Amino acid sequence: MRALLPIIRLLLTAAPWAMARGAILSVVVLLMGAALLGLSGWFITATGIAGLAGIGIAFDVFRPSAGVRFLALGRTAARYGERVLTHDATLRALAALRVNLLRRQARLGARDLTNLRSEAVLTRIVSDVDALDGVVLRLLLPGLAAIVTHGLVFLALGWLAGWPIAWAILGGYGPLATLIFWRLARRSIRPSDAVEAQDQKLRRGVIDMIRNRQSLILGATLGKREAALMALNSDARKAARELDLADRNAGAALSVLVAAVTGLALLAGGWLVARGFESPAVGAIGVFVALALAETLLQLRRGFSDYGRMVGAARRIGAQAKPRATISDRPQADLMSSPILAIEKPGLTLKPGDAIALTGPSGSGKTSLLMQIAGLADSDGISILGRAPDHWPEAALREIVAMVPQRSALIAGTIRENLSLAVNAGDDAMWRALNAVALDDVIRQRGGLDARLNEAGAGLSGGQARRLTLARAILKSPRLLLLDEPTEGLDADTANRVLAGIREALPETAILAALHRGADHSVFDMRMSIVL
Incomplete structure (x- = not known):
């Protein structure tokens, strides 16, 4: 994470207001999603109970249904604005990163600049800069939005549905989701580096084979070169399978977590209803909100799956050239x-x-x-x-x-x-x-x-x-x-x-x-x- 901090500072300071607007809309989208599902759950449960009690004709369906439509349309509009603003902010930030990188390279000595002229190095730099777009889009903004959303939902649930439900959801999602993402990030570092290294070797190897195909054919070594490239491809696929396995295991763990937290919210709501603290409709809100909050976690899965690639790119991009020795104080x-x-x-x-x-x-x-x-x-x-x-x-x-x-x-x-x-x-x-x-x-x-x-x-x-x-x-x-x-x-x-x-x-x-x-x-x- 230390390698990402300078990159995060640069990306945030490149377009701070665009980032702030995108972050606010990200929170609005998540809050509207939780409110939409919570209100819908309350509405469905309340109308069902009213129908069973024979008072359905007296139940006010207009205001809740208007609220559902407002949240649905508002969430769609907020999602569109969030995508536009966050992508705009990310493109501005990457432009600033490229300018910063070029300025830093321009200050290098001639020997270091000569080393940068190889096509392999240039390809790697381009790939590393592209990898860092996920720092904002898939890691930073979704992570901040998830934290803020969980905090606000916790306060709202405690006020509306009772603190046991609020604590069941926050206590279930908070530490366990953190553990799952931490484990995914740790397991993604080594295979991500391996995938990047093997892809670079494979790319260079294919280019060299195409460039030297005539000499390889005349020297009867084309088959040997092809076998070497196939071995590189096999190693790259092996590392990719390892990374995919870590990602799928994390996805399975998150699915289990969502089901478990939803069950906890149901138990907490049932306990409150059984003791007469809340009505059945209010007690059901926690179940639907727990399901809605799964969105805050699932969008982080891709970011933490790419965490190893981001860290590797940040280390290479952020590495400073070794300073040249200075002339001594000889007269x-x-x-x-x-x-x-x-x-x-x-x-x-x-x-x-x-x-x-x-x-x-x-x-x-x-x-x-x-x-x-x-x-x-x-x-x-x-x-x-x-x-x-x-x-x-x-x-x-x-x-x-x-x-x-x-x-x-x-x-x-x-x-x-x-x-x-x-x-x-x-x-x-x-x-x-x-x-x-x-x-x-x-x-x-x-x-x-x-x-x-x-x-x-x-x-x-x-x-x-x-x-x-x-x-x-x-x-x-x-x-x-x-x-x-x-x-x-x-x-x-x-x-x-x-x-x-x-x-x-x-x-x-x-x-x-x-x-x-x-x-x-x-x-x-x-x-x-x-x-x-």
Whole structure:
């Protein structure tokens, strides 16, 4: 339950008035249901007794029947309003939860954000947010409405029908229903986690099998992969059956409880009637009210059945990223006098203005080394200005190091907006950066800095998109620039112009570039090869 408390606070504060209106209507619906059944029971019993006594013609049937119609219609209207308001409040609360989650993720370091990019993680986050809609709709509001309704019905029954009946109903439903729901919640946690985990594995497995179906067919391993997926499906079904069994057992226990409490109310009413404290019609009210109050419990069954899934989702959503280690109090002069980059293996040191070409066959680890230097992976044996990348605060590290990966990271928007992601630069600076990567003429032909790109930078060729990300890195003026295949997809003349332009635009920047071709360019002081 502790994991749900921050989520509940966020959901409640997102739309407090909408939540309050929905909660009030939830109570009104339950109270009207109890009053409707109680009045109907009294009316039926009273008219039957009047008929047996031969005074049926003198019995006033109009006011009770009007009350029954009013409660029936009022309950229907209140139920409609309750559904509209509670769902509206829940959607507002989930929107606030998503915004809060995105804001919190935006404050994470680059390494943590990189880990979030996998489709499995994104799918799990979406599934977790969807699971939390039940916190309000199936757990919080029904639970509060049930407590308030039982309290008000207890007071009303004590006043109208006698305290023995009121205590029989409250004493029967209160502790026993709490015990049943507590046991259901406890038993749902483990199978709910298992169902979620197996579903995620199964989903990833199916996607991977469809994506790699050709290689699986050619390698004659499609049957083996299918068998593995069937085993995952079997495990998921087993956990789902365990969860369903707990839910059905709780449902059976609630049915027995309703019957038992109804019987207690009947006994209490009969005791009062036998001693002349109440009339038979009034004594029968407790029986019908006990049946009506079953609605307050049955709607909570689904919420507590999903309790384990909600708790698991809340733990994952509410988990805070581990804080990065901060830089020590080493004197600033010592930091600035250290090499910009030092790598123990393969023994590499870069100072201001150095440029080194990193070569090697595909898979030799060039990209992995750049990721480590950028602080996006474990970086043992690497130091930037005398400190390991993960010992720098995120913002400070990004001021020093800029990395341009193979995949161009562009957004739907104007050229100016894409360049402004790095730094808030003026138009003149942007044009100089575009000129450095031989892209200025292309951008002018497309309409200048206000030319729009589609999602992920669609509208530019692969080489043009790569050069636009290089221009963005130039605008940042980092002390260390990491380039992963910066000339891939460019013809030889354009590649030479781009490398020369980067060096001219950033004369004091240390450059480390992973290359398959162009490593012999004059801008590089040396060439280092990584061997498998």
